[in-house]
Amino acid sequence: MKTKNKMTRKEKILLSWTIIPLALYTLFFIVPVAMGINYSFTDWNGLTQTYNYNGIANFISLFTSKRILNSLAFTGKYTFFLVIIIMFLAMLFTILLTYVVSTRLRTFFRSVIFFPVVLSLVTVGLVWNQIMYRVLPQLGQMLGIGWLSSNILGDPKTAMWGVIFVNVWQGVAVPFVILLAGIQNVPTDLYEAAKIDGATPFKLFTKITIPFLIPTINVAFVMVLKSGITVFDYIQAMTAGGPMRSTESAGVLIYELAFTDSKAGQASAYAFLLLIIIALISVLQMKVSSKVEVGQL
Template sequence: MPFAGMKAGSIFFLLTVPALVLYVLFFVFPVAMGIYYSLTDWNGFSKSYRFIGLSNYIELLGDSRFLHSLKFTFVYTGLVVVLKLGLALALALLLTGPLKLRGLFRSIFFFPAVLSMITVGLIFNQIFFSVLPPIGESLGLEWLSKNILGSKDTAIFGIVLTNVWQGFAVPMVIFIAGLASVPKDLREAATIDGASPVQRFFSVTLPFLIPMLNVNLVLAIKGGLTVFDTIVAMTDGGPAQATESIGFLIYKHGLSEMKFGYGTAEAIYVFLLIALISFVQFKFLNRKEAGQQ
């Protein structure tokens, strides 16, 4: 026996070594190298580069393109989080109620989740370009007769609609699992006490959904702040750089414009931003979880 005579603690430590090595190699080391390269002017290809300290971080604070991408990303994330989670929760409540063919409807609503975002983006791109404008012209609706992605003011809404359609299914399933944990006796007691459906939802159901809401919020916020594939498939950052998300801008700076160190500094900003938002969110929502004071 290879572990004969060893203490349990030593055995447990040895069993964690492979996972620890993989974690260091594929997470800690890349993050450390990313932080280092963000302090240089490396272009991503050259063998020579200079250490420039915090210059990239300081320059970013005055970069109008970076600040615009942050603004776009925040607005996009806010719209996606509200619409995606709102739709997911509404459908979860509907699909856990007394509805016929619930299994069929759950399968239908989950279908978008099995499609890749690139595929969905290309499909909606053609819908906005080739399908909706002729319908708008035939109905005499001027706002529908134009490609929504062709205007700087409306392109964001086309991207949001596409992402919400593809992304609400997974949060919906998580909410459905959470609704199964709500004690029936509490709901029945609230009903006997004369509570309305809205009152029962906020006083009984919602506190038990806080852990699921936490998970869905983290996933939705992270997906919104790092959106990339939808932008590539639908607008490529246009028109006139109006839909450049921060994730897309990092890609452009790092690989297309030969500013790897600069793009890495942007990525570090995004990492810190997501960490801060997630921390505040968990601290706030955990207080409202059922059983917490």
């Protein structure tokens, strides 16, 4: 038994290679998360060397502060629409580029859809801010569209849609590429067999393509969901949470609480809550979708 449990030299070498990544992961992820959880039970203002433990006061304040509840509601709404729009468009582009667009044009369209990803967010923010301030209102006035006749980022009713538009423009590419790779892995002989059995294109898609794509859709879905729940950069670059705090997402508010409002303890509690929400939704989504994979539809 002893000899069986003894690690071989090769295993020892392989294990030794995990030490550095493990140390880095601990140092840059586990330790900060643990520190964050610790701070969430304190009144730390983000500046002082000392702080006092205040129990669950920060967690209680999460459910009594109107500003925090508004930001949670906004984040939920933003994520809901972001996921629906991105997943729909990514699937649509995947289908079009696989079944409709001619092979010669595929590379061109792939590049067009993927291009926004290579731009830095500062550039994207600056360019779209100017387009929404100077170009779109002119267009709105020409076409007589009231809500488009002024900067949509300046109106609390439309600002979220302006940010979602830019987020989708840049964010659809990666889920699209993942789905495209997934769809190309569906075995072609299944299609051929089904065609012989008289399956319509719609049946082919719903009974073969979709079930094979479920694991891929899962990955893309969780990715977009997470980016929606933790959205910070797009909002910071375009509205900074305004106007009138109408686009203040959970991520933006955590940053504001920690670095502007000197409420680092409360910010940590909010971040911890967000972590739990993401974990719960991810687990739920995985459980639900694992039931409908290949052979179960």
